[in-house]
Amino acid sequence: MKFFRKYRIPQTPEQRKERNKQLLLASLGGVLLGLSFPPIPLPFLAFFAFIPFFSVIEQRNSLVSINRISYVFLFFFCLITLYWVGSWTKEADPFLMISGGLLLFANPGFYLIATSLYFLSTKIFSKKISLLFFPLYWVFFEYIYSLTDLKFPWLTLGNSQAYFNQFIQVADVVGVYGLTLLILYINIFLYFSLQELKNTKKINQRYLFAALLLFFLPMIYGGYKTAAYDIPQKQIKVGLVQPNINPWEKWSGGSINDQLNNLFELSNKAVQKGARVIIWPETALPCYLLGGNYTYELERIHQFVNEKKISLITGMPDINFFFDIKNAPKGAKLLRSGEAAYTSYNSILTFLPNSQTVQKYQKNQLVPFGEKVPFVEDLPFLGDFIKWGVGISSWNVGTAQNVSDLNYTKVGAVVCIESIYPEYITKLVNNGSDFLAVVTNDSWYGYSSGPFQHKEISVLRAVENRKAVVRAANGGISCIIDPIGRTLAETQFFTRDVLVGYVPVYAEKTFYSKFPLVIPLIAVAVSLFTILFLLLKPIFKLIKKKS
Template identity: 45%
Template sequence: MNFKLFRRIPVDPETRKKRRKFTGLAAVAGLLSGLAFPPVPGFPLIFFAIAPLLYILDSDEKLISKLRYTYLYGFIFSLISLYWVSAVTELKDSFLLIGGGLLQFINPVFFLIPAALFHFARKKFGSLPALMLMPFFWFSYEYFYMETEANFPWLALANSVTYFKPFIQIADLIGGPGITVLIVYINAFVYLAFKNYTISRKNAVAYAAAPVLLILIPVIYGLSIDQTELTKGEKLRVGLIQPNLDPYDKWGGAELSSIVDEYMELSKKSAEKGAELLIYPETALPVYLLNGSYPAALDSFYSIARNNNVYLLTGMPDLRLHEPGEVVKGSRPVPNSKLRYSVYNSVLLFAPRDREIQRYGKIKLVPFGERVPYVEKLPFLSTFFSWSVGISSWNEGTDTTNFRLAPFRQFKDTVSISGIVCFESVFPVFMAEFALKGAQMFAVVTNDSWYGNTSGPYQHKEISVLRAIENRKYVVRAANGGISCIIDPYGNTLASSKMFERTEITGDVVLNREVTFYAGTARYLPAFSMTLSVFMVLLTFMIWLRSKLKI
């Protein structure tokens, strides 16, 4: 008997040719999508980068084949845009290398969601209706990804066009999610123009006009905006402190007093320039400052606020104890005690006149970097992932609370600011919640130095441009080693540091209490897109069930 475990199935030349063609198209689509992202100024590519993928999905290939090509697209897209996420250029921590490597393979899986939904819609309604639904299917994947524990929605299409300032001004109406929908529509019409070129020139011209209009209308809206309106009003002078500490050395046992001295020196320079709010980066000190073990460092932070008559907002690890019976998700038992504890990647606010400290615990944690996804349900995962520096098992914060600066100096009213920790600035709907709760500006504390001078820190900074426009509020970023900056409500960077520069940036921020149309309706598009997608899944399931039951 001639038996082979893996028998090669004969493929005719035409099929082989088509496979090579589709593989090439998927690779080209992934390449163009990746090159559209900062810091490369290739954003025009995103307006036709997805069209080759739509060509594949609109074919008569089987679903499994379409999913293979889509995964290839997503993998190449992710590899080009997110090569930095495993800190491969630093090669200092195996946990980051493994976690970042896993993300490279997990990211493309989520692209299969819109591909499958499109396939089902095309099968039921036809090609054109499916293409018109595809933008909402695509955003439903982005939003679904944002809401999972493995969330890393860095590749939201809107993040590719932050250099195209006139186009993205419409984000105050539709947000980054709406811009993603626009981008997919533009690609759909580019594909339709190509598809109809040899069939009907008249239709092809009409379809070609659609993407031009979809770009032109937002640009006209953006150019019509008065960019001086939100630069007038009550101002708060902020000082962004960038100490440029090597994060691996800091967490590896650097002397605490020398780190505190760095902050005190830079803070004094900024205070002499009139700073009223000093902002330190994420995890400014590698210790639980408030647990009672570091009184000298804690007194130094109090004295910085008191002696300079400033508020001090700082990223800081925070340990909280819970009384017996107090239920806190993910809390752990204190050895030989009935107490439990939680640890948070937090932001603390020190006041100039009292010793009350306001706290916020980071809610959106980096998967495999700050927390292993689903570790509560699958505890054994924690044995495989342990970061050799920093802390890789933070608890999730519980509420989107703003910090309140009591009236001081020239301020007669309380000032409300949000303290966003690093990765959280990637989530548009999440940040809109702070605006709805009265935030007058956003302060992002971050530490992107883990990834070296790669695309990551530049992409992260540009994402804040979208958040500023969506909410029409100033966004300031205090980064350990860069990029610290002040971004105005129109996405303009007014001041910025360089990577790996020890410096401080002092400048004015105009406070704004108004809520944009987008911030007030941020959950509408996700609700609509998810409903549409769930309906498509249920409809497909019902059709399948009827065929099986022969109803």
């Protein structure tokens, strides 16, 4: 400590007071922003949570000082919203706890991409103009974060508005990234208005009008869309099975047939209520059903589907063997015996009556560390070093966005965290999905904010694409969400249950479904322009000087 004290710059009492004030303001902003996210029903806090933060960063001039105070703001934001990631239950795997703890400190650091771009912008433009670019820098970060191996875009700012149904209706045009822009620009114009009031004792009506306009235009649009919505004539009765099996015990052994009997019992209840489509949750059975060792269980499922004349969509592990090792695909792993290579996927299987063909969907978007070790293709030793107790940290990455074709309808079914990727979901919509399904197991995280946040993110996917979303979750929350984002029915968390209801099939394809990357690409262009202009600025100066 004496070593660091030696290089510390002395501060006057006034400077220390100002520093503490700025720390308090940054912390307050982070807390307000965190409280705007589900499950806390205070989405409106997001519309002014950035104001204390903006007042602080505008007073700072160096990259280090801006990012230091930004980290404080972002740490409190992430602490409130992501505290649950480590699970912190008595059965939780130590590796998951460590990863969750590290995420709380690492995730705020990724957001510094946006504040760093703001700093670079101040070297070209005034602070005021740079602040007007800040929303685009933020969206740039949100988008590129969703593309990397370390991706975890859970806290996309627009997700904070999931409870604000009328406001989010505009997402069918602008998507969740457009909601992010609206939230940030409302904050900026309110901040400008307050600064003007502070400096001149007068309210700048232009800034206030701009903030109100950005708020009320989506509200008017949302009021129109909800009033104009008619329940579609085509509806499909779906049964969502929620077996509520302890996920930590599920993978440690036990009878597969006992678990299958449990699923059949709940499915029978759904069939008795008229369900045509039955959906089981993620990895409904802890086995490679199509791997060749479970022919009896596989035949039981075919028999059930044939007898009940229903379609079954289920989450299930899947494995493929390659005995010609040299021609095995990239990412294939060797059996311990070395006799063959294999790929394994967190998959969705679809069974149809009177058909032995099983349709497969292999999860494309994997959870970093939880399902796939980042950069493991280039650094294979990481796969052995980083592995957690239930042994599911080494899935392969699926590449196809195929939908479940039930002959009379098509279902865009995804696994768990895939539902948080907005542009990815549009690929399934554009491949013909009539409605969307999410099979998931959120029980790993106990009764925390995580499962509730996950459920509400599906509300945004429904609105963006005007497609109903159904969720089959192992321990909850299973639900049916209509195309305007209303939850029609849902189960309680940690209950053994089956939910049966009609799913509206909406034919409309939204502007966002067709063009999901308009706003992200604008943000990318502005961000790259900022960087390029700064790099070329010395050349421009030199040319001007010579001329």
